[in-house]
Amino acid sequence: MFKKLDKNQIRVKRHKRIRRHISGTSVRPRLSIYRSDAHIYAQLIDDEKGHTICQSSTLDKSLNLENSKNMEAAKAVGSDIAKKAVEKGITEIVFDRSGYIYHGKVKALADAARDGGLKF
Numbered sequence: 001m002f003k004k005l006d007k008n009q010i011r012v013k014r015h016k017r018i019r020r021h022i023s024g025t026s027v028r029p030r031l032s033i034y035r036s037d038a039h040i041y042a043q044l045i046d047d048e049k050g051h052t053i054c055q056s057s058t059l060d061k062s063l064n065l066e067n068s069k070n071m072e073a074a075k076a077v078g079s080d081i082a083k084k085a086v087e088k089g090i091t092e093i094v095f096d097r098s099g100y101i102y103h104g105k106v107k108a109l110a111d112a113a114r115d116g117g118l119k120f
Contacts, residue, residue: 018097024093030096031093040073057077
């Protein structure tokens, strides 16, 4: 019998494989994203110190989102995290897609972060 693999287990396995090669520093932090069924989260992480520098998600009331599941919500999170990073003097980052395919909401968040002034 064949064992059906869980998509999230495959994603986590892919994420661990990617994380062997990328890490964030205080000069160039890692932009890590997480996408659930209902929300999307983004945070800038300094892996050397183990600190989160700033974060943004569709749960933030300041974004005034009607729907947290669509592409516009991902774009809003991307531009918000870019704005917060630029305020802290961060312009260059390492993008960590967390094993997700670079498509749809993940790509929309990354493009909005690039438009907001982040380089990766």
